[in-house]
Amino acid sequence: MSAPTAQPATSSAPPPPGRRARRLVVVAVALVLAVAAALLAYVLTRPERVEPEAFGAVGDGVADDTAALQEALDALEPGQRLVLADDAVYATSDVITLSVDDVEVVGGAELRATDEERSSFQVEADDVLVSGVTFTTPGTTQRWSAEDQQRLLLRGTDGVELRDVTVRGSAAAGVFVAGASTNFLLDGVQVEDTRADGIHVTQGSSDGRLVDVSTSRTGDDGVAVVSYSQDGAPSARIEVERPVVRESDARGISVVGGEDITWTDVDVAQTAAAGIYVATEGDPYFTTSTSGVLVDGAVVVDANIDEGIDHGAVLLFDGNDDSSLSDVAVVDVDITGTRQTASRQVGVIGGQDVDGVRLERFSLVGGPAALLSAPAAGADLVVEGWTSDGEEVDPLAAG
Template identity: 45%
Template sequence: MISVTDMGAVGDGVTDDTAAVQAALDSAGRGDTVLLPAGRTFVQTRVLTVANAGVTVTGGGTLLATQESDSSLTVTAADVTISGITLDISSTSRRWDAYEQQRLRLDGASRVVVRDVVVDGSAAAGVYVGGGTSDFLLDRVTVQNTRADGIHITQGSHDGQVLSPVVRNVGDDGVAVVSYRQDGDPCARIRVVSPSVNGSTGGRGVSVVGGTDVDVTGLDVRNTYGAAVYLAAEGNWGTTGVARVRVSGGTIVNANSATGIDHGSVLVYNGTTDQTVQDITVTGLTVSGYRATVSRVLGLIADSAASPGIRSVTLSAITITGDSRPAALVSNQGATTFTAAGVLRNGGALVRTGGYFR
């Protein structure tokens, strides 16, 4: 056990403890535990890095970043566990997007475990999983008050699990899997279980924007800026396509509060001319609460006639309540590209008229 106080950290929330905390992280080897003692707040003024494999960081204490431009705790080594600590930030003035501003960043490491960690405030994403990080576990992580996504998984990161995350009041997506073509292979084999997302000032609740073999189960998404569930390939952001994504079981309430976008509660979307969105299943959802001017609850939309479009989508066992708009489901895709079975609105089955299901 190596306590950061042994390295000179004070933990009074005022003294700059960056050097002492980094010294403790650097001195720890495989099997060692670095302690941030409970009840203390350690001020961090620059990026801290866990660069030694097999280290555990725990103790119940708080790391308070006071410089938003250099506020990250970054993990670059394998077999690291971050457990039971709080990552706070004194204030943020705007949304940042560099690595140094992702409050907790996993960078290309394998078998990292983040458990019972609270991220309260971030100049960018709360938890950023990038650099091809593999075999990772985010377990009971709470993220709130971020400028960007709550949890952002990208850069080909793969074979990971996100279990029971709680995301509140974030600036963009709650839990996002995002794959950009420039990064090579898409994110793959990601499992998200029981995500709870409530409140966003931008973005969507749970999103897969480029990625393969992603499974989301037992969601509870409320009060989002855009769609609660968003499965898409985006041309303007240069993302890959989407394949073999399953969203099953859960509740959606009051999605798409923003009047400037028309997502609805669930949107399957292709905004590219050369990528496919295919093999999608959305099932077992209960949906309620709608902005009066949103045009639909469920959507399957491709922007371009030249697009490969949306293929092999199944919508099933979806219960829509309290909806009186002209169409509950809108699609500009051919009837053979998707099936809608057991989708009920206000207790009745949908009736199709062209691309509109009333």
Template identity: 45%
Template sequence: MSVLDFGAVGDGVTDDTVAVQRAFDAAMPGDQVFLPAGLTFVQSQVLVVRNPGVTVTGGGTLLATRESASSLTLAADGVVLDGITLTISGTTRRWDAYEQHRVRIAGHSGIVIRRVTVDGSAAAGVFVGNAAANFVVDRVTVRNTRADGVHVTESSHDGRIIAPVVRNSGDDGVAVVSYRRDAALCARIDIQSPDVDGVTAGRGISVVGGEDITYRDIAVRNTYGAAVYIGAEDVWSTRGTARVAVLGGTITGANYQASVDHGAVMVYNGTSTQAVSDVSISGLSIVGTRPSASWVVGLISDSPAGPGLRAVVLQRIAVSSGGPARLLTSNRATTTFTATGWTSAGSQVADRWA
């Protein structure tokens, strides 16, 4: 069924909110709702796909005109969003409520977002929350967001994020975050081939509270803070982190903002109560980190008495010349880590660290 059959116009001027919502509500499991390619459907309120097993596709564009109510929310099992573009007429500031994330997975199981482009968002570009399970975010492109490009939180688990492309995100490019108010940690999430370039106020990829999270084959460039950031934070009241892996890839131009001293990679515990443990980072090539940063890789724990950092493994890290002189810093004697197989400017680095 086409949204045109429900009265939508698609001229980029007429408010099609009511007609598009009628189409979503009429669709039954197994139905496809088409937003035809070449047409732009104006959305002035939050749109919600409430019925399970519905696919929204067609190649058309949804243009949000009110940043305070700009979300497309997927709120039923097995919903598929495929091949459409979501834009916004403009944003004035960063928002943070559900209604302002451009695409939101609102819990449920088996929701798929595939080949979708988000160009502009008042908050996150793609938000995965409400304990979403078995979700897939596949080959999305996200640009020009006020908050994270892709943000996974609220105990969401057992998901895959495949080849996301993030440009000019207002906060982290791809982030997994678990808050202490959440019922459980985000868990068992695999992120494959994230491509992040141009982070204006955050990190490239991050896990700030979560367990069994893996990033593979990363490409992260031009980040405000660290390109890779793993940890726990008091300032945002996050949970701890365990069994996180970053496996292979490249980092270029990390931590350009001098007031945020992260280096290229930062494993951090800013709490006195939450543990950060079993972090494995391997096979990274690091080029062009801000030379005035205090380190290339930092293992930093704020509390001398807290659980701190445990069992951090840093293997096969290749650092180019021209960045910070200090390759690796650990600021607590209680931090346990190993660092092996490093090279600097093509020369082997001894596996001994002060």
């Protein structure tokens, strides 16, 4: 009798560890590829542009488009663009907020605020472009001061750009830059008919440029850089190139607290107070010290037309005992038509905290006979290259 044939043994042992690992890697790679493919498909099919009409906006200047515009802005995703129809007028009755990073709002439309107390368009996102839009607030009745009344507000943003934007009418400032930094840019921004400053840069804003901005008929300064002590760090490293200011109810351009602020090719006319104002101020404003200010090239016409304000055309003023005014240069300035009854054409006013001031190459035509009021001889003040009505003068000797 033959022995039974042996059957091969069946093993239930798991595969070797190396084989399991390879299987897990294959599954993981497959999942990653599937997710990547889905994301790519989404990006390729996602619209680049979004229109507010898709969210119910009408744009006829009559219908209230507040909710539709806000919904459209909230629906944006990074990389998308909200396109406003060129001929549309979107009426808004409340504050509008843009809070999505890396988006654009473009088009030739008008955003018309119908409630001056809730009239602000507020950008509080980074890397945003707003281009071509006109922001209006018709028929304002008084000067307001809160954020919700600043017509266009940049709050704590990095890398925001405003290009070819127009602000026509504001219950407070036209453009209010609050704590913006890292290459913020205002290029070709036009502001008119505001209750407060045309453009107001403050709250530690830094590392920004204003290029070819213009203001007219402003209720306060045309273009201002301001640093209040209560806000901590001063506004710093701001460059303003070719600003144009017309018909200001206060100063033309001003730095009131700040560091390393540069102005080039300034064009100012018809200001109630000084055309150029660099200062520190005490009660009730209490600004920081002002240092490192350069005004390089300016034309100032018809300055200080308000007889109730005695500034002259250019005023450097240290009005805060707890701060100082230092390292200020104003050079290559043409001044014409300053109010003749002003106390002086140019003033450097303050005590021992005014230090390192240069006033060079001033050309004066008309205006008050007193050319310069300045600290006593021996102060750290350089005055060179002045002419008055075409004649070389020593403004300190002229009184």
